[in-house]
Amino acid sequence: MQIKGEMLIGARAVRGQGRVIRGINPATGEALEPAFAGGAQADVDQACALAAEAFDSFRETGLEARAAFLETIAENILALGDDLIVRAMAESGLPRARLEGERGRTMGQLRLFAAVVRSGNWLDVRLDPAMPERAPLPRADLRQRQIALGPVAVFGASNFPLAFSVAGGDTASALAAGCPVVVKAHSAHPGTSELVGRAIQQAVADAGLPEGVFSLLFGSGTEVGANLVAHPAIKAVGFTGSRSGGTALMQIAANRPEPIPVYAEMSSINPVFLLPAALAARGESIAKGFVGSLAMGAGQFCTNPGLVIAQEGAALDAFVQTAATALAEVAAQTMLTPGIHQAYSQGTDQLQQHAAVNQAGVGIAAAGPNQCQAGLYVTSAEAFLADERLAEEIFGASSLLIKCRSTDEFARVAEHLEGQLTATLLLDEADTELARGLLPVLERKAGRILCNGYPTGVEVCQAMVHGGPFPATSDSRTTSVGSAAILRFLRPVCYQDLPPALLPEALQDSNPLGVRRLLDGRNGG
Amino acid sequence: MQIKGEMLIGARAVRGQGRVIRGINPATGEALEPAFAGGAQADVDQACALAAEAFDSFRETGLEARAAFLETIAENILALGDDLIVRAMAESGLPRARLEGERGRTMGQLRLFAAVVRSGNWLDVRLDPAMPERAPLPRADLRQRQIALGPVAVFGASNFPLAFSVAGGDTASALAAGCPVVVKAHSAHPGTSELVGRAIQQAVADAGLPEGVFSLLFGSGTEVGANLVAHPAIKAVGFTGSRSGGTALMQIAANRPEPIPVYAEMSSINPVFLLPAALAARGESIAKGFVGSLAMGAGQFCTNPGLVIAQEGAALDAFVQTAATALAEVAAQTMLTPGIHQAYSQGTDQLQQHAAVNQAGVGIAAAGPNQCQAGLYVTSAEAFLADERLAEEIFGASSLLIKCRSTDEFARVAEHLEGQLTATLLLDEADTELARGLLPVLERKAGRILCNGYPTGVEVCQAMVHGGPFPATSDSRTTSVGSAAILRFLRPVCYQDLPPALLPEALQDSNPLGVRRLLDGRNGG
Known part of the structure; x- marks a missing residue:
């Protein structure tokens, strides 16, 4: 099928009359044919x-x-x-x-x-039969x-x-x-x-x-x-x-x-909480998995892990070191558009210049146009809580690690966050009580809570929630x-005393569509 | 229990410090004790x-x-x-x-x-079990x-x-x-x-x-x-x-x-369509039922029938005459507040002064403060379609009858309406095809469609919809x-790979709450 630069309005194909749009190959900067008029x-x-x-x-x-x-x-x-x-x-x-x-x-x-x-199921059929004898x-x-x-x-x-x-x-x-x-x-x-x-x-x-x-x-x-x-x-x-x-x-x-x-x-920065027992037991493998999730697709996912929360100490130091080593081998990847690349560079520049933020590791430097150099930055919980800008999304392969003096600060950091698509807990059995305490906060903040995985990778299934409180989503x-x-994309309509000839198929007594129904308040009617 | 004029803030009872509010008996104008401070x-x-x-x-x-x-x-x-x-x-x-x-x-x-x-059921539990062997x-x-x-x-x-x-x-x-x-x-x-x-x-x-x-x-x-x-x-x-x-x-x-x-x-004016066969066969009983619905509770219901649509002719003339006779016996009723009474009087005054509107009947005149005199007014479909103000709600026992030259105008009037809580069809079997043609429009306009009844009276049940497109409701x-x-008042949260010890009760494998579940896409799991 040929690309003609045309809009599709119903069955027709139409050339626009407005400003010209062209695809641009971000790997080369080349403008692609044909031109599309808006x-x-x-x-x-x-x-x-x-x-x-x-x-x-x-x-x-x-x-x-x-x-x-x-x-x-x-x-x-x-x-x-x-x-x-x-x-x-x-x-x-x-x-x-x-x-x-x-x-x-x-x-x-x-x-x-x-x-x-x-x-x-989406028809959510509910039938309340007439009760002609009911009093009063x-x-x-x-x-x-x-x-x-x-x-x-x-x-x-x-x-x-x-x-x-x-x-x-x-x-x-x-x-x-x-x-x-x-x-x-x-x-x-x-x-x-x-x-x-x-x-x-x-x-x-x-x-x-x-x-x-x-x-x-x-x-x-x-x-x-x-x-x-x-x-x-x-x-x-x-x-x-x-x-x-x-x-x-x-x-x-x-x-x-x-x-x-x-x-x-x-907008979502998808906090990842490293709980102490898990961090101590397997900080190295977590660090490698985390860098993989961070760098995948140049970090251009809504669920990219942009924030890591952990308690300071030897285990975290080891995590940072492993992560930095893994990052150093991450190749720079072409970003989707020059605009996205520019915004990423501005965002990471601001992090680098922030007085309370240090760079913990970076990926391989860009070798071509619009390439994303991955980065891990570190700050303290105190600094994070004091500066709203540090909680803003940087779209791309960058993440900010929040060092907490104790796990008591985890909930404060979580409460401080705006709405998120995801919240992640890396935990071992000994972390269960700490996780239990965090869960209510995370439920209020995020649409999906996951354990011992990474937020990138959104399964298309019945139970998935790719959503969350504002600004993760508007609803x-x-x-x-x-x-x-x-x-x-649905709304309910109630039909009262309609003659059978006028009833929509989904609502007819014989259930011709064979759908799930709530009949007089009982399931399976 | 004594009324003390206090706000309730959690477990406490608190006197406000703001402007004083008093209940007013609308039947007498008397200000009631005690005073409530805002x-x-x-x-x-x-x-x-x-x-x-x-x-x-x-x-x-x-x-x-x-x-x-x-x-x-x-x-x-x-x-x-x-x-x-x-x-x-x-x-x-x-x-x-x-x-x-x-x-x-x-x-x-x-x-x-x-x-x-x-x-x-409201938990809408959905379980998608892990598939560790799935490829890729x-x-x-x-x-x-x-x-x-x-x-x-x-x-x-x-x-x-x-x-x-x-x-x-x-x-x-x-x-x-x-x-x-x-x-x-x-x-x-x-x-x-x-x-x-x-x-x-x-x-x-x-x-x-x-x-x-x-x-x-x-x-x-x-x-x-x-x-x-x-x-x-x-x-x-x-x-x-x-x-x-x-x-x-x-x-x-x-x-x-x-x-x-x-x-x-x-805001809803709850259109009532009088279909020709029903109007011809039983216009008199419909007129009496309609006036009963119109006048009930001084018309102070969200679902009060504020608009009637019918085809001109002898059957409609007879309907109007019966309705006017019934209305003439409707006692004036005290409205909820002086402000509501004043707005009602202004609304009906404007109808009376409208060049294209005639009064078809009124109830008994007010005999005390804040009483609502019921009224039925008539205009043409042409005039109705030409003046947005005629589609505005008048809260109280007033209704506007739209005379159509033919039933072809029914759909035009329906399309012209803003969103409604209800739409009503009075119909007989011979009206079925006309009703079938109107239904798609009414479904787009209203939250509840009812036949051969009146919209006042909102059953509290599983299938009720008391809602509808803007401005009937905001959502x-x-x-x-x-x-x-x-x-x-609910939102979905997805839990991914949570250890059983952290799973909410509703989501545990054994279904301890015994709730309806969607298991791997199948009902009844």
Whole structure:
């Protein structure tokens, strides 16, 4: 499939008239062909009007039809073949193996949501039968199901050009819920976006769905993105990116005549607590595992371990030494964009210049454009608690170690943190009571708590929470990864005394969809 | 129990230092004893600090203990005896039978949430067992449960001084979720609020819970209310009231350093569609039922039918005549407060003066202070579609009938509406296809769709949705009545590879709580 530099508005392919966007190969600085011209308000209007038009029909597609549609998207993405991988490599600087793995993850997500759609649990069917004889007042027949929220705006993320972009988790879960999707492509990988967009556009046509189920726009976040979020047809927003970008969308959404929910996954430094018994017993292997997690993919993960908390002493000194040795062998890796590389360099420069921070170790120096030199920095709990800036995310392979005088300071450091995607405990059995004391704080601060592992690596499954209190996300009640992500795009409707002929299939007495139901308050009805 | 004019901050009773609030008997205009002095920032701070302190302990109370606590609140409210009813009558102008019924409803809600807590469905337990042998990467052990969001601010509503106030649905569902509650009492019924507050305070003590589980503050919405919503310890807000009040709280919450969810139930005109076959066959009985719903409780219900849509013609003329006759016998009823009465009079005056609106019937004129004279007004679909003001809620026993030239205009009127709590269809079998065509629009517009009934009367059950798109509520994904209201105050947390000794009870392999679980994607695990 050829990349033509075109937006996809329903069934059409359209050249924009706005400012030109080009993919840039961060490994060389080379600007890639073709040019993509950004969209204008008229393009936003058209995509949103088509989405609104498609909504009532798409949201009532049968479970099987909608599941098959998601599976077709996965197949069409695979059918793009190596062209997709080659283009994504050029636009992101990410290596082939990573992108092939990410393609598998993207397809796996679509297939998981196909299974979720088929199960029908998300319909959350609740039936309260009529009680005509009840005194003093009879009870009506009341039935509840979940329906789709409406057309959803999705913003592609830079750091997962496949799995969190055009056909990523937000798009997959919104389509699964029955919401048409209008994607604002990330300007860092427009060619990859067009290819994947065409795969979805083809799937819409293959399934005979209304064309407005999917559109893909190019343009800047402040123009096309902001106009999209402000459009009256849009009823929810999915976003993965920076804190400033996410909070800007939250403000636009809150100030609309009809405010809408924004699901923004933004900023997290993912604290890792090294508990004393574990640190003493196996500090060396922990240090090596930690550096592996820190340096993976140039640290460009939302769940990158940006903060380590441990008690000072010989065991920690040994940990630092092992980590520094491991870091010294970490090759510099190309970052996703020149902008991301520049922000990383500024962030680590500020750490280096901070009076209370020391450098504990660095990776191999950059040997080409936009390369990330990994780094581990050290400060005291006292200094950390005194300076809010030290808790800000530096996107990339850098981490700050907080030396505590005693483990009593662990909870204070934890309480001081803003909301996080993850919190990690490295522990041995002797650390159990200390961990038990920390857990309530960590539960309040993070969406996922993990033991004896590292936060990078987010399983796509039923139990995953990739979310957390602000600013990790804009809405701690949700996850953007895993099957529960579908719940973001649903709302309940109650049907009272509807004639059987008008009842939605999910709510009919005979349970033709075979879904899980709560019948008069009892499970399994 | 004596009413002392005191706020309840944790286990203490405190006299405020702020501006004096007094209950006013709307039937007489009499100011009631005692005086209540409003709270200040320091009171907000103390209540919130105690709530934050209580949170980690309260949210981990066992299911049985928390359910029993809710039941104790219900018993303590009943134990207040007739003093509560007499005081609520004096402060609200509502008749005894209504308030006794509302007390029963309030206790019923608390008991429903006790049953909901015991069932444990709300924990939404999801277990994805480890797959150590999976290639290329093993899967960790992942377990998800829902935990309480944090301390919740609840604003009492004027129109249900028991069921939507201090111990109303918001408080009951927040406590059920494990959230401490700080109530800002409605200034229209401070004595009722204090009595109920003391019943809750006593239940907290009886159950041996930390005192911060409940506090009750007095003061104005713009001072104490705004400061409460802005307080960093508060993690969600429950509100029932005016659109201006609700949107003001939404703005405060969105502009906090850490934005929080606001569940505001605000404004709805609850359209009632009279479908032609039903209107022709039984317009007279529909007219009588409609007037009964319109006039009940002086129309002071969120679900009051403020809009009727029908096709012009002889059947409609007969409906209007019957409705006017029925209305002429409706006695004027005392409204809740002088302010509500004044707003109602202004609203109906504006309708009367509107060039495109005619009065079709009125109730008996007011014979005492603050009485509501019911009214039915008529306009054309054309005029309605041309003037946004005609779709604004008038809180009280007034309704506007939209005459359509044909049933084709029904969908246009429906599309024109803002979000609603309810939409009603009066229909016969011959109306089925017309109703089928309207349903998708109504599903997008309303939280509850009902047939051949009236929207007043909101059953407290599993399937109820008392919610809907903005401005009916601030968050269409939720309901403020019924068991699903608990979901507003929860967020998911994922536990990865936790040692069994650290796993919350709900997530342990043996399922000691006996809750519904999703095990490896299968129900009933």
